[in-house]
Amino acid sequence: MTEQTTASPDKLKYAPSRYMRDRHPDLFSDSVSEVEYEVEREVLSYHLETLTNQKDETAFENFAQRLCEKFIAPNIRPQTGPVGGGDGKTDAETFPVSSEISARWFVPDNDKAGERKAFAFSAKKTWRSKIKADVAAIAGTKREYDQIICVTNQFVPAKKSADLQDELVKEHGISVTILDRTWLLDRVFKHGSMAIAVEELGVGKGTEKQTTKLGPSDTKRASELDALEAKIADGSQYQGQPAALVEDARRAALVARGLEHSSADVNGRFDRALRLARDNNIKKLELAIAYEWAWTSHFWHEDHLRTSELYDDVERLALGSDDANDLERLSNLLPVIRVSVHSGSMDASKGKLKDRTAALKSALEALTVQTNRPNNALHAEAMLLMTRVSEKGVEHRDDPLKDIWVSFTDVIKRAEGLGTFPFTSIADALTQIGEFIADSDEFDTLFETITDALAARSGEGEAATKNVQRAYQKLAKGLPYDAIRWFGRAVALLIKEEYEDDLIAASLGAGFAFEEVGLLWAARNYTLAAVSQEFSVFKRYGSIGALRASVLSRYFDTEFKLGRVPQILSAHELEMIVRKAQARTEGQRRRLGKVQEAHMMQIASLLLQTPVDKLGDIAQLPDALERLALPMSRTALLYLMGNEDILRTQGWIPEQETPRRR
Structure with a gap:
């Protein structure tokens, strides 16, 4: 029976991309996905005009109230009861809030946030008589409202609106504001409230489309990616500079990853970079690209099989190295593959954990005895301990790790005075491991030792x-x-x-x-x-x-x-x-x-300035100067050596120039 069939539900919940996004959100896209609706102003205007025919007065009241909450006063409470204002004579009114709360609002006339406002919403065509009746009813409650706001679905000419407002103020002694269909349409189309219209009125449903709004980081990434691809496509950009071409291709893959392009797009760019590195025999970049691609496959695309396949490339390039930094890439990838197998995301036969672990440990052990390179040797010893932690932590979860923490503490102490020992990366790794070590005196001692060392450094x-x-x-x-x-x-x-x-x-x-x-x-x-x-x-x-x-x-x-x-x-x-x-x-x-x-x-x-008697010792130097593209230096030396004939033949000395006297 495979690991995949026996994995528990809890193990299957592991999501590498979520894990990485939580820890390094800066490496992921900061663009925002938005829904846009294709609704014309005339369509919404017609819909508002015919609301009464549709028996949809309640939808209009909800729509109008939400716009008032957004643009006039957030502290609105609706009245309950029959359509047309309920028993309270108003459709809605403001409730009192403290000045500390209202100070945080960003609505017009915020200095009037403490006023008591009454709202009346109407979808009747006879807007004038309806508004007059609503204002009279509200004023008749004797509740001492500071302002009455009437919202109608009809178009109200500005002159008629102003005249009626003045008339009502004189009649009832309360400030009245009339908001008509023009105000409603402006709030929706000019002030970004289409979502309210769709949700409350139902207009525009079925026309939605998903759009992406680039974040600041993605804006820079998109610009950089366009520039990189333009360079890569221009054959004149990299004359005699294959390393620069490979680096730009590698960078393009990483930028596309940050933009969260499709896995096919990102993989294609990594594949291009890897091929270019191989074709130009640039091993260091080939190793770096293979490693970054494997890391991306796991933590961005959750493609566990591709990660395992790319591990083989990294292993081929790193195992023969005597540099602990190269083997560190394998040391980072192997636990990732181990988790994939353990969580059931990949069959154990694909993970090849036994063989890969043995090969890595053997390579690390070979470096630990390099006494002439103490930084490198101790770095390898630390990674060897990390590999043991990964083995025991997964395959023998009940086994104590005390001996490893004690050995690790000894490594950290011996690293004192070794300048290039990677304290920071090891501290980061131990911090992540610490999430799973609830209570261990030995681990606490190790952690204290390394944090003390970091503080001193x-x-x-x-x-x-x-x-x-x-x-x-x-x-x-x-x-x-x-x-x-x-x-x-x-x-x-x-x-x-x-x-x-x-x-x-x-x-x-x-x-x-x-x-x-x-x-x-x-x-x-x-x-x-x-x-x-x-x-x-x-x-x-x-x-x-x-x-x-x-x-x-x-x-x-x-x-x-x-x-x-x-x-x-x-x-x-x-x-x-x-x-x-x-x-x-x-x-x-x-x-x-x-x-x-x-x-x-x-x-x-x-x-x-070369002495004449030494010229015979450097007879081959002009050829080296030519190879190094130093023609003027070569010309000077040939002249000093008496090779005027060569310089004349090659055009360095003009024909009209007389020979020097010997």
Whole structure:
């Protein structure tokens, strides 16, 4: 018997999309579905005119009262009794409310909210005599109404309405307002009250159609998606930049998901992104896209079989990696598949839990012994414990997890001082697990340990960011030695995953400060540390668009000042790869050309300083410069080497230019 046939009704209630929407509503559409009715003004006007023929006076009274509640006074109570006003002589009247309540209303003349108003609703064609009779009857009650409001389904000319109102005020001493069919139609068509007309009068039923009103987030998403698709469709946008194309295709899939497009549409976009990543052999992006597609299939589309199929793609790409961040994707997906099987949403044979769990644990265990990479090893150990929690929590629900919580606490304690250990993501995962751990001293100890660690890291990080600000202030004031001291205070405290950007800023600043005092090697080391940190983010997410070319430009400048040609060319090539991948607009492409030209002239000026007796050692360098698209640098070096004939043949030296003397 399969798990699907034995699952309890409670288990079958699990809805992944609802679970994710509750926790991350920002990832879902914020558009609102509305019902619109195709009712012409003339149609409603005719319907109002013929209400008496239809014996529908009560429907009109309900309709008129609801409009008055919306636009005049929310505190209306209807009178009970026969049609035409009941025993109380009014069709409705206001009831007293406190000023604290009325202050919250948004109706016209809110300052008159405390007044006592009487309402009379009439669908008779002889509107004048009916209004006079209603006002006389209401005034005869001696209830001291401040205002009488008469609502009629007939058209009343403005002059006649004003004259009658004045006449009634003089006769009864009470303010009278007459609202006719024009007022009713305006409330419906100009002030968004069609739903009241449909509900109370029945007009327009059968003409409704569902419309969508874009929310602010969806408005931005829709605009972004249109722009992305326009770029992807334009073959000229990605010349020599396959990574940029893949990233845009990936982003288009995620934006379409946020808009909650149909599953077929979203899946088609993910499939396109995955194919492009494979075709261009960009493994990091292929892994990221496969993982995001699997996550989407489960938590947006509740397509459990597709999630399982995509797990195979993620597993193929991640199992051979020695990076714990890659295996973390498997560690995140496996519990999802486990829940699908356990809840009966997927047959156990499709989940392949035993084989997949064994493969993941084996890969994680291999990383835990990498003593030369302590952050990576401890991260793998933490995920191994998470995998054990998932196993026991589902398959052996009665088994205690105390040993796991104790081991986890030890991992958190050993992580102290390991800057890039993912404290935040582990804390988030434990918080979700805590929903199912009612009473456990060991779990409470674990939770206290990790929250204490987060608090300490947060405090250190905040202090360090202030140190960085002070260091830059010192640098701006021409005090580089003071700046070095402040940067030094900051860097050690910022070696944390959640402060990556601040660490890069501090490392770059320290590089500037050391350069100011002439310590170029120290400047280079700090700058290289910033570059390394920048690429650790790229390695984790596979997005070249997230890299900052300015960091790489600073690295080029630092190497150039040291004058080491191989390192200079390497820094130049790295920066050009990133800038080309990010050059989407005409302005960005112009900027790329300017940077490339500046580098080319700098390298040319450096090469022209090469001693003549060293030229033989770099005989192959012109070919490398040609490959790196540095023609001016190559020309300068060839000229220095005495290869005028080559330069003349290739057109670099004009024919009329006489040869130099030897």
